[in-house]
Amino acid sequence: MTYKLSISRKAQKQLARLPANDYKKVKQTILDLANNPRPSGSKNLKGRDGWRVRQGNYRIIYEIEDTQLIVTVLEVGDRKDIYR
Numbered sequence: 001m002t003y004k005l006s007i008s009r010k011a012q013k014q015l016a017r018l019p020a021n022d023y024k025k026v027k028q029t030i031l032d033l034a035n036n037p038r039p040s041g042s043k044n045l046k047g048r049d050g051w052r053v054r055q056g057n058y059r060i061i062y063e064i065e066d067t068q069l070i071v072t073v074l075e076v077g078d079r080k081d082i083y084r
Contacts, residue, residue, distance in 0.1 A: 003034050003064075007073045014076040022058060026076060029055040033071045037064045050074060059083075 007015075007030070018026060032039065033053070042053045050063045059082045061075040075082060 001069065003037055003069045003071045005030065005034050005071055005073070008075075011073045011076050018058070018076070022056065026055050026058050026060065029053060029060060030073055030076075033060075033062065033073075037062075037071050054079075 015023065015026065038051070039053060042051050044051055045061070050061050053060050053062070057079050059075075059077060059079050060073060061082065062071055062073045064071055
């Protein structure tokens, strides 16, 4: 089952600011979410809705709508800043 990917405006801006080599890795991780929205290492967030997956020092925060098969990327950022 393939999910449709949706990336919020905020996440698009955050992605655009990443260094080129990190951008490629984060982009591939996001694309992989379409095939497996709950990869090993992903966690359901506490205190807010959504899931998170790691890619190096970056975190990708996203929501999953299983009924409509949609993964929405909400935020992308460095691990020290993303949860603030």
